[in-house]
Amino acid sequence: MIKYDQPESPMLLKIGFNKLIEQYEDMLTSDDAFVVDKAKRILDVQKPYPELRDGFTDFALLNTYKKQINFLLQDAFSPVLTQNEIKSASVPFQDIIFNKSERFKKIIDLAGEDFELKIMNLPEDDTYIMACAVILKFCYGFNVSFKRPFYYEIPDANGVSRFYKIMYNADFCEITPTEKAPKITQEDYDELLDNFENIELWKSKFPPNSYVFKGFVISNMFDVTDDQSISNIKSNLIEKGKHREKDYGEDFQKIFNSLFGVNNLKVGFSTYNAEKDTFEQVYGAGITSFLLHGLENASCRDTLCNWSYNKLMKENKYFSISNVEKTLAFVGDQAPHLKILFDQNIKSVIFAPVANDEGLMGVLEIVSDKPQVLNSINANKLVDVMPFIVSAVERSRKEEENLIEAVIQQECTSIHPSVYWRFEKEARKFIKSEYSGEPATFSKIAFEDVYPLYGQIDIKGSSEARNLATRKDLTLQLNAVKSILEKASEIEALPIYEQFIFQVDAYLDGLNKHFQVDSEQQISEFFKQDIESVLRHLYIKEELKLAIDKYFESIDAKINLVYKYRKDYDDTIALINKEMAALLDKKQVKAQAMYPHYFERFKTDGVEHNMYVGESITQEDSFNPIYLYNLRLWQLQVMCEMENAYYQMQSNFPVTLDVASMVLVFNQPLSISFRMDEKQFDVDGTYNARYEIVKKRVDKAYIKGTKKRVTEKGKITIVYSQKQDEREYLRYIKFLQSKKYVGTDVEIVELEDLQAVTGLKAIRVSVLYHKNEADKAFYTYSDLMKEIKS
Structure with a gap:
């Protein structure tokens, strides 16, 4: 019999089920006929295999007797709970486990084929002494407090480490001394207490394999990842x-x-x-x-x-x-x-x-x-x-x-x-609560009566540009496939090649006439399910090897598709966001020096920003409406400067895109609070929520009676609802006209009603541009485009 190569230990480890079997033998005297019947069935299954009772050191027998062991352990491992409990039978201080619950099996399977289950905080140097401590308690009644929690660190399906605390049930263990085991006295115990690190002393009291461990432990595991993270x-x-x-x-x-x-x-x-x-x-x-x-x-x-x-x-x-x-x-x-x-x-x-x-x-x-x-x-x-x-x-x-x-x-x-x-x-x-022993909770952070300012420089037609880039990439890939298939038909006239060419042509026609949301997915599946296997088959033909190699070289490894025009688009969006955000951050430094206020920005298809200003934020009795007016004027001016900066660097971007700027005016103070779950500020209250609704939808709103969006390239749009806001911003525009930031073509339009929001209006005015920083001339958007193209 081949024995398991056990590590050096005072205990020879034998897996056995004697203590469990004894419990079923005791159940034979029960008054409950169902209990007696069940005990008989379990004992009958075990009876032909005495080694299950006597124990074995050849751990390969765990597989030999897997069915019998599962039957023996059916009460300890309830099938009803197997999908929920993280549980197994095991050998103490070893990573030998068997009879795993279904949930535990799933956890191990998700960890991957190469994963090796190992107790993460079990020092190898201490394992021998830990086994001695167990013997002291089991055999001699000396209660050595050497308990410590053990954990498994197991990656989940995403490769994220999760931690499972292990709790042992040792009801089914027996430890008996052999003739090699010296009897431990009180004097020995006293000596050991002061010599934990003296491994040779412990080995002299507990020589290797001087005791026999027979049985098994039940390991219950609990996911404590969240507790540790918190x-x-x-x-x-x-x-x-x-x-x-x-x-x-x-x-x-x-x-x-x-x-x-x-x-x-x-x-x-x-x-x-x-x-x-x-x-x-x-x-x-x-x-x-x-x-x-x-x-x-x-x-x-x-x-x-x-x-x-x-x-x-x-x-x-x-x-x-x-x-x-x-x-x-x-x-x-x-x-x-x-x-x-x-x-x-x-x-x-x-x-x-x-x-x-x-x-x-x-x-x-x-x-x-x-x-x-x-x-x-x-x-x-x-x-x-x-x-x-x-x-x-x-x-x-x-x-x-x-x-x-x-x-x-x-x-x-x-x-x-x-x-x-x-x-x-x-x-x-x-921290004070922590010091005093009181429950420590982080209270709600809120600021009342603050005035909001919102602005965005948004990429116009970003969805259309993305779709166009997708169509171009898919067209490139389809044409490459079609060319290979046409050559394959010339070499080997199979009808299936003609069918694939027909399918490619259908997809190309669809891309040109009616590109839909699911078109990309359908074509992607076509490449993956049908074309890849065909091309790998055709690779044996010498005449096609070069074309097929070139095809696969053009495929992006991450998305498994041609990624040329879409990469240009994505790189352009990233560059626009980077440059615009950097410019806004630089301008914000001066704005904060004028008067402190809350500021945050977000990168989407463009750059959005929120600002809140008011007494409750500044922490001192200094707020005056003049600071709000100043910040509004600053915002308009900066939006114009960002537009200029964008068009001056537009030629450096892989794709030519246009932008449109908008600010939203909300003239009533509101309350904001920090959302702990989302880690950001949000408005409080039903009325204030109207502001958030307008923010999310207004840039897609239409001018009343038209199908024309309120935001337009070459213009800055100011959305508002009160007449006093209109008068205020017309004054700002007049000032900016004198500074040559905006043109004279001011228009006031009404907006189509949004859901739950009515009565919105907008001021629109052209931004004046320079070709570069040294240019002293002023251009409208159309003039600028003509100058650039000339």
Whole structure:
């Protein structure tokens, strides 16, 4: 009998079903006739095969007795649950599995033929000692806590790794010592507890193959991929940061009691928020602020007197008060910080600013409940240690910034700088909740009463251009196939070649007369199902080899079709989007400097952008409608500049396409909120949703009474609904006319009603172009095209 090459282990592994069979033998005494009958049937199946009970080391017998083993395990592996449970029978600490549930089989099959199932976090060096720990418990009753979760990492059908936690049921295992097994005593156990890494000691107590393992374990697996994905960054980073903060506070306490030679000192710390000029509480165990006295934050001006404020905040110098009670009696209400300290029974104190080259970061507070323990003389001891304190605070602040960034990136993805402060605020609350042990949830991010601006520079006729490119590619490929088939008919006059030529001609005629949505799919299937096999058959003919090689060289490997004209089209779209987006981003830098506002852009068949401006976004009492008007004018001007830039670089693109620009005016403020599921801002409320509807549909709208689209190449279109918007934008157009951005052919049109939206109008005006940046002349679109072609 060929035995499995088992790894070195204190246990000789035998697969057997004795413990399970014993349970069925016990069931023979049941009062339930159904149970007795079932037990008899199972025992009858096993009886002719005693090795199933005695156990075997030749694991190839798992296949020999596969049918009998499945029958034996039918209660443990219910057919009713096999499609749902991830389950198998196996040998402990080995990757030998059998009797897999159907769901587990599917998971393994999807992993691919080359996949090798292996426990991902089972160190080979520890396997021997782990087996010894199991023996200690089974045979001697010593409960060695060596449990740890094990996982399989298995790729899914898309090659994405998924993680499955393994839970073992060891009810059907037996471990018995052989004559080679030394008896383990309490002294042996005590010695082993202190020598985990001494493998030779373990082997002397548990020689290889000195015990026999007989049985099997049932492995239940659970998909924990989502849990790991959700908690990975949040748990690891935040927990790690909390640990560092705790050590940071304990180190402060230890350093200063030793430094000052007393053991009744307490150390506090308050961070400084330069933007708000406030002291703020530090998060973390063991760290408090005596200046804040339980408050989350407080104004520096309200907390300190004028002298102490200048000393700490302006001069960045430390000072001491050796007798708080006496000083307070002398200065009274002029020193609010002294009253705060007195209420906490603090009798002497040193305040030390923690500052670097960039400014104040916080204030170190060393306090004592005894007067004169801290004074201006021993305060000089801080000179030698302050550089280290500054470094520690810098590191702590950097870690907190990293935590905030990690939470924001995890919960919200990349955030525009104009609204970053709001996400930072919620991230701080999130981390605070983590520190305090409360449930940590990221609250809804919303901005009310903001004015929207929307614009787009859209590629005109993109669908038609794409279809044309597709038709040209398919025509090229069909003609190439037809040429080969015609030559094949001359060599070998088979009717099937004529039938294929007839089919090719039908497809060519269809492409010329009525190209439809499914035409590409039908022709693609024709190439794949019929033509490829024919061409491979014809490749044996020497006269056709060159033409067939040339045909297959023209085929794109990714789409399995000719990809010439479509590639030119796709490359053009990508270049347009890249250049237009880069120009818009560059212009946005100046717009943000004028007044902060939210901005986002999207690449589609062209470039779209959203902007929101309002008081709730800027975080300060500074918003005035003038900033909205300025941004609207800026938007119009930039759209004209983008049109100019596009036509100046149009000749560099593989395909000549036209663009049309549009802005949408919405004169009522609305509310927006961040959608955590989609990682983007969206409007709130039913009324505000009308704005989104118009945005999505208006560029396809028709001028009322015509079949003419409202957007047109060579013109900029301004869509609006209120008369006051019309007056406002006509003023902007007049100004832009004076700057030679737009022409004089202003027209106002009504739009056909959109679904659930009526009363829309549009101003349309021609954009004036330059042939290049150095050109001083102005051209309308038609003039520009004539100049370019001349």
